[in-house]
Amino acid sequence: MDFQLTDEHRMIQATVREFATREILPRAAALDHSPTFPAEIIQKAAALGLMGMMVPERFGGAGVDAVSYVLVQEELARASAGVQTIITVNNSLVCDPIAHFGTEEQKRRYLPRLCSGASLGCYCLTEPAYGSDAMSLQTSARRDGGEWVLRGTKIFVTNGVEADICIAYARAGPEPGARGISAFIVEKRFPGISVGKVEKKLGIKCSSTAEIVLDDCRVPASNLLGEPGTGGKIALSTLDGGRLGIAAQAVGIARAALEEATAYAASRQQFGRSIGEFQAIQWMLADMATRTDAARLLMLRAAYLRQQGTRYTREASMAKLFASETAMWTTHKAIQIFGGYGYNQDYPVERYFRDAKITEIYEGTSEVQRLVIARHVLGKNVIGDS
Amino acid sequence: MTMGADIWVYIEHAQAAPKKVSLELLSCARSLSTALGGNVVAFVPGSKIDRVIAAVGPRGADIIYTAEHPLLHPYTTDGHAAVLADAVRAESPAIVLVGSTAQGRDLAPRVAARLGAGIVTDCTTLGWRDGKLLATRPMYTRKAIGTVRVTGGGPCIAVVLPAMYPLPDADSPRQPEVRRRPVQLDGKAIRTSVREVKSVHRETIPLIEANVIVSGGRGMKAPENFAILDDLARALGAAVGSSRPPVDSGWVPHDYEIGQTGKTVSPQVYLACGISGAPQHLAGMSGSKYIVAINRDPNAPMFQVADLGVVGDLFEIIPKLTEAVKKVKSGIGD
Amino acid sequence: MNIVVCVKQVPDTEAPIRITPDGSGIDETGLTLVMNYYDEHATEAGLRLREQFGGTVTLVSVGPERAREALRTGLAMGADDAVLVSDPALNGADHLGIARVLAAVIKTLPHDAVICGKLSTDDNAATIGAALAEYLGLPQATAVAHLEVDAAGTGAVVHREVEGGVEVVAVPFPALLTVERSLNEPRYPSLPGIMKAKRKEIKILTLENLGLTAAEVGVAAARTALVRLSPPPARKAGRIVEGDTEQAVAAILAFLKDEAKVL
Numbered sequence: 001m002d003f004q005l006t007d008e009h010r011m012i013q014a015t016v017r018e019f020a021t022r023e024i025l026p027r028a029a030a031l032d033h034s035p036t037f038p039a040e041i042i043q044k045a046a047a048l049g050l051m052g053m054m055v056p057e058r059f060g061g062a063g064v065d066a067v068s069y070v071l072v073q074e075e076l077a078r079a080s081a082g083v084q085t086i087i088t089v090n091n092s093l094v095c096d097p098i099a100h101f102g103t104e105e106q107k108r109r110y111l112p113r114l115c116s117g118a119s120l121g122c123y124c125l126t127e128p129a130y131g132s133d134a135m136s137l138q139t140s141a142r143r144d145g146g147e148w149v150l151r152g153t154k155i156f157v158t159n160g161v162e163a164d165i166c167i168a169y170a171r172a173g174p175e176p177g178a179r180g181i182s183a184f185i186v187e188k189r190f191p192g193i194s195v196g197k198v199e200k201k202l203g204i205k206c207s208s209t210a211e212i213v214l215d216d217c218r219v220p221a222s223n224l225l226g227e228p229g230t231g232g233k234i235a236l237s238t239l240d241g242g243r244l245g246i247a248a249q250a251v252g253i254a255r256a257a258l259e260e261a262t263a264y265a266a267s268r269q270q271f272g273r274s275i276g277e278f279q280a281i282q283w284m285l286a287d288m289a290t291r292t293d294a295a296r297l298l299m300l301r302a303a304y305l306r307q308q309g310t311r312y313t314r315e316a317s318m319a320k321l322f323a324s325e326t327a328m329w330t331t332h333k334a335i336q337i338f339g340g341y342g343y344n345q346d347y348p349v350e351r352y353f354r355d356a357k358i359t360e361i362y363e364g365t366s367e368v369q370r371l372v373i374a375r376h377v378l379g380k381n382v383i384g385d386s
Numbered sequence: 387m388t389m390g391a392d393i394w395v396y397i398e399h400a401q402a403a404p405k406k407v408s409l410e411l412l413s414c415a416r417s418l419s420t421a422l423g424g425n426v427v428a429f430v431p432g433s434k435i436d437r438v439i440a441a442v443g444p445r446g447a448d449i450i451y452t453a454e455h456p457l458l459h460p461y462t463t464d465g466h467a468a469v470l471a472d473a474v475r476a477e478s479p480a481i482v483l484v485g486s487t488a489q490g491r492d493l494a495p496r497v498a499a500r501l502g503a504g505i506v507t508d509c510t511t512l513g514w515r516d517g518k519l520l521a522t523r524p525m526y527t528r529k530a531i532g533t534v535r536v537t538g539g540g541p542c543i544a545v546v547l548p549a550m551y552p553l554p555d556a557d558s559p560r561q562p563e564v565r566r567r568p569v570q571l572d573g574k575a576i577r578t579s580v581r582e583v584k585s586v587h588r589e590t591i592p593l594i595e596a597n598v599i600v601s602g603g604r605g606m607k608a609p610e611n612f613a614i615l616d617d618l619a620r621a622l623g624a625a626v627g628s629s630r631p632p633v634d635s636g637w638v639p640h641d642y643e644i645g646q647t648g649k650t651v652s653p654q655v656y657l658a659c660g661i662s663g664a665p666q667h668l669a670g671m672s673g674s675k676y677i678v679a680i681n682r683d684p685n686a687p688m689f690q691v692a693d694l695g696v697v698g699d700l701f702e703i704i705p706k707l708t709e710a711v712k713k714v715k716s717g718i719g720d
Numbered sequence: 721m722n723i724v725v726c727v728k729q730v731p732d733t734e735a736p737i738r739i740t741p742d743g744s745g746i747d748e749t750g751l752t753l754v755m756n757y758y759d760e761h762a763t764e765a766g767l768r769l770r771e772q773f774g775g776t777v778t779l780v781s782v783g784p785e786r787a788r789e790a791l792r793t794g795l796a797m798g799a800d801d802a803v804l805v806s807d808p809a810l811n812g813a814d815h816l817g818i819a820r821v822l823a824a825v826i827k828t829l830p831h832d833a834v835i836c837g838k839l840s841t842d843d844n845a846a847t848i849g850a851a852l853a854e855y856l857g858l859p860q861a862t863a864v865a866h867l868e869v870d871a872a873g874t875g876a877v878v879h880r881e882v883e884g885g886v887e888v889v890a891v892p893f894p895a896l897l898t899v900e901r902s903l904n905e906p907r908y909p910s911l912p913g914i915m916k917a918k919r920k921e922i923k924i925l926t927l928e929n930l931g932l933t934a935a936e937v938g939v940a941a942a943r944t945a946l947v948r949l950s951p952p953p954a955r956k957a958g959r960i961v962e963g964d965t966e967q968a969v970a971a972i973l974a975f976l977k978d979e980a981k982v983l
Contacts, residue, residue: 049911062911499854504943640902693958
């Protein structure tokens with residue numbers, strides 16, 4: 001048993017910590033208060049190799065391992081969960097499935113652009129009627145000569161506004177459930193794809209969340225990702241990686257809240273001493289620190305398993321579940337420590353609180369994570385499908 | 387090299403006037419000479435330096451050595467290092483004091499290396515104990531104070547921060563003897579050439595020489611708001627500085643920056659406006675005699691080092707303060 | 721163009737330091753060590769010259785074995801090679817001793833320019849650069865805030881930040897430059913750069929390899945010694961005024977007149 005990070009892990013962590021502290025942190029509040037897409041930050045992140053971290057170097061990626069990936073996502077989220085959302089989606093929901101399931105030609109065509117920041121990716125799975133029950137999705141794909149024709153509406157698509165490369169899931173065969181689903185690489189320049197409603201959100205405001213309308217969108221047959229009918233498998237495998245990214249995001253938010261609250265507790269004077277000298281505050285800080293560490297350990301274990309090539313669905317769900325609930329709890333306590341100051345926008349803790357909530361929802365709600373974990377605990381299929 | 391007991395001050399000058407720090411070092415040299423027993427010597431290198439000599443004269447030196455040569459103006463490392471090293475070799479002073487300026491820091495280590503002289507830089511105090519020079523100096527970005535002893539034989543060079551020693555009055559009864567040292571310099575030995583010296587347009591005085599500094603931070607909110615600090619500085623006869631965020635945001639030029647990555651200052655009064663007080667900034671200004679902080683955030687760490695902390699809106703306070711200072715200066719009202 | 725950049729590993733300036741109880745130095749337990757901030761700018765300057773003229777950037781450091789990490793950072797930024805002189809005989813060496821060691825290494829390397837940070841943030845001495853220039857017999861330009869190398873690479877025109885102005889100086893190559901933070905914005909080591917740096921070798925040398933002895937450059941030759949390190953005098957928090965604008969102005973005015981005596 002060895003809890004040490006390697007030299008490279010520490011160097012990557014330190015580099016991205018400095019990058020996030022200097023390039024993202026000073027702009028995080030403004031990006032939340034008047035949400036705009038942080039194009040300049042994304043370009044700088046790309047120059048560092050953060051947009052396609054686990055993509056092999058020959059396709060323009062950084063070629064780092066899964067532990068490096070979560071360490072970096074934690075650092076980014078600690079500075080701005082919104083910025084990190086944009087980056088983690090490009091990595092785990094777009095680059096990763098192309099790198100794992102794409103053809104050599106697809107990898108060569110799409111990965112270098114996605115890694116260099118020339119392109120941005122988004123992931124079109126959820127539909128108005130099918131959220132947690134994603135495998136029942138109804139978007140259709142029919143073959144027409146050398147093309148597939150996709151029809152349907154996808155919602156809650158992160159990066160939906162700015163992205164030019166989409167991974168979209170559609171039902172290409174008559175089989176019900178996951179087995180009828182295929183995955184496609186859809187470019188925004190293809191005819192028939194458009195951006196619909198753009199959501200106004202509680203948190204992670206600088207990342208766009210949009211509806212993507214596929215109105216007989218014509219996709220070349222060569223853009224089918226994986227075999228026909230393997231879309232469900234691709235979606236679920238991709239979500240394991242996605243959940244790691246969200247676990248890391250939640251750990252980053254929790255750590256930001258802990259750091260702010262600790263600094264505030266040391267400097268804020270009441271009754272003639274710093275509030276950190278009161279047990280009421282100390283207990284909160286102790287619990288925040290313990291839960292954040294526990295979440296990080298779950299996150300690292302899942303990342304380690306991924307690196308070993310082992311199945312890590314259960315561990316990714318545990319990490320995502322625990323980390324997101326820790327982020328929610330920790331940011332809630334941080335506001336309490338700040339008192340009235342925590343409730344206003346001069347301090348960042350209210351933003352952490354708003355940002356934290358999404359981690360309990362996207363890439364599988366806490367309830368879905370519990371179902372996944374329970375299925376593994378019980379050793380049997382309790383939700384039916386797959 | 388044998389060592390005498392004289393204490394030299396390298397006189398840096400510009401526009402025919404000695405730099406303030408060089409004159410301050412005459413006070414430092416005088417206090418050291420009480421322990422060492424040697425002369426206080428002003429070493430004035432340059433070209434057409436009569437007015438500099440005249441200005442140094444009544445500041446308390448026992449002897450003025452000059453090294454005059456057309457190639458010594460403007461300053462070049464090669465030219466000044468040659469004459470200073472030659473003079474030190476010939477006269478063997480115990481200590482050479484140099485002001486911690488761009489020029490002093492350029493020159494002193496080069497001369498020390500040439501002579502094998504012990505060198506200690508950024509000194510805040512100097513003392514003579516048991517026949518050795520003892521210096522204190524900030525280290526680790528002012529998180530610690532180091533006491534350094536110069537060991538071994540031969541002269542030593544101390545580079546001293548400005549504003550550490552009092553400016554001697556220009557009324558010393560001593561009539562320093564002026565000794566003109568012959569200078570031999572070959573133009574080929576001077577490898578660099580100064581193309582021009584652009585004075586950066588600043589209405590106020592240089593930061594490191596200022597007695598009062600008005601400084602702005604992130605709380606200034608926009609570049610144009612530094613105008614209210616300029617007004618106050620003009621009224622107070624102060625210099626304007628900043629913490630790092632305004633520099634990083636491009637509101638003010640790099641040379642405004644005070645802190646670990648900028649300048650180190652120690653004025654009589656430091657007026658921090660909208661500066662939270664990050665350790666990186668405190669490293670550059672916590673040596674100030676008095677600190678006044680204005681900030682709307684009562685939890686700003688700056689308040690923990692300020693002698694006077696004012697919680698309030700600097701955009702309301704500063705203009706009114708400027709008016710009040712003007713009134714006092716002009717003798718109107720209180 | 722072949723460039724040598726001198727690099728030092730120092731405690732991270734963002735972190736607090738602990739002075740050892742006997743005042744002999746700082747407690748290194750748990751201390752984060754990084755490449756000296758100014759040396760990042762020096763490395764960046766070297767990399768940009770290489771991008772402009774071709775050639776190599778070689779990093780040189782003197783320090784304990786752990787200083788390898790700072791060199792690794794420079795390699796990850798894109799430097800080609802790195803040399804570390806590590807020898808216990810250098811404990812207690814002074815700045816001139818270290819400059820002599822650096823000079824001995826650099827003399828064995830082709831160099832059109834030697835670039836150092838203006839100072840290191842641990843001892844703040846700003847001494848090594850000019851002393852090294854002397855030992856190498858090179859012309860120097862210190863505190864360089866702007867650097868323009870002529871098209872043939874035979875020399876540079878630099879801007880030096882001096883009090884109240886900017887000095888524009890022409891310096892022929894080979895030369896030694898020390899750089900200001902305003903010279904450039906150092907690049908971050910990229911993730912692929914970090915992975916590549918992992919595969920590069922850092923050459924470790926001893927004094928013997930350089931033909932130097934402890935008597936020449938070690939503690940025996942040192943002309944300065946740190947007697948003790950102490951915490952800076954604590955500043956006590958003073959008075960806090962919370963009131964309207966009139967009260968605030970009156971309080972500051974009274975303070976400037978009566979306590980600070982500058983009015």
